Amino acid sequence: MAAFTPPRPLAAxxxxxxxxxxxxxxxxxxxxxxxxxxxxxxxRTSVICEAETGGIVGYVSLSTAQVERAWLPKAQQRNRPDPLPAILLGQLAVDRRWQGQGIARSLMFYALTTAVRLSEQVGCFCVLTHPLDDDVRALYAAFGFEDLPFDPARSMAVRIADLVRSGFGATG
Ligand SMILES: CC(C)(COP(=O)(O)OP(=O)(O)OC[C@H]1O[C@@H](n2cnc3c(N)ncnc32)[C@H](O)[C@@H]1OP(=O)(O)O)[C@@H](O)C(=O)NCCC(=O)NCCS
Structure with missing residues (x-):
């Protein structure tokens, strides 16, 4: 069975x-x-590689973003700045040869852990993503992402506070 490297930054x-x-x-x-x-x-793009060949197995990219307060569920709109700071999980993909082996799960776990750790130093309300189609919404939902009900682009988000409650970013 193939071995994979932990996520590392994309290199030239x-x-x-x-x-x-x-x-x-x-x-x-x-x-x-x-x-x-x-x-x-x-x-910032991070990659998981095949240990033996160094070939790229999957990648995930993160950057900063904003969420319009009006995109949130009504109950979450009160007493919040507008817009709200966010981390964008912009791209997540796994090479066809390696799909179905938990690589996307590992990349997602890495991305959400990174977001939580960053939020300890830089204010951030949620992690935002724009699923390419309805199929992959289930993948994000499994990690706590919910539809932003009033966003015309139908993005999904998970609150940092909810990730912390789920144990993301915990050290030791
Ligand atoms: C979607 C994608 C990233 C999944 O990668 P993967 O490494 O095969 O996924 P994993 O093996 O880690 O599976 C993680 C979970 O997501 C589910 N899943 C995998 N692909 C899925 C898909 N296309 N739609 C919905 N759920 C999916 C798996 O069933 C698994 O759930 P389980 O653990 O409950 O069984 C990969 O198929 C891919 O790169 N597709 C093309 C690019 C793409 O659509 N990216 C999403 C951008 S929004």
Whole structure:
């Protein structure tokens, strides 16, 4: 059975061209924009690799974002700044050869743990994502993401406070 590395930052010499998750938009972003954005500091991409070959198995990217208060459920809108600070889980994809082996779960766990740790130093209300289609909404829902009911783009979010309650970011 293949062994995988823990998530690490994308590097200049990573072979992004070989990556194929089966979705053109995510392949294109990874090949064309992931490294450029890394250099610019506008997103941070982390990769899990196959231990033996170093080939990229999956990636996740994070950056900062904002959430309009009016997108939240009514009960959460009161006494909140507008907009609210957020972490954007922008892209998450796993190479076709390695799908169905828990890699997305590992990347998600890493991304949410990172967000919680960051929120200890920099104010942040939630982690935001824009699921590509209805199928993957279930994957996010399993990690506590909920629909932002009034967002026309139908993004999903999970509150940092809820992640902390679920044990994300706990040390020791
Ligand atoms: C969606 C994707 C990231 C899942 O990666 P993966 O490594 O195969 O997923 P995992 O093996 O970690 O599975 C995690 C859970 O998500 C579920 N899942 C996997 N792919 C799913 C999909 N397309 N839709 C809904 N649920 C999915 C699995 O059943 C599993 O749940 P379980 O543990 O309760 O059985 C991967 O199929 C992929 O890269 N697809 C193309 C790109 C894409 O759609 N990315 C999402 C961007 S919003």
């Amino acid at each position: 010499d990573d072979d992004t061209a070989a990556f194929d998750c089966g979705r053109d938009a995510l392949n294109h972003w990874f090949r064309r924009h992931a490294w450029r954005n890394q250099e610019l500091g506008v997103s």
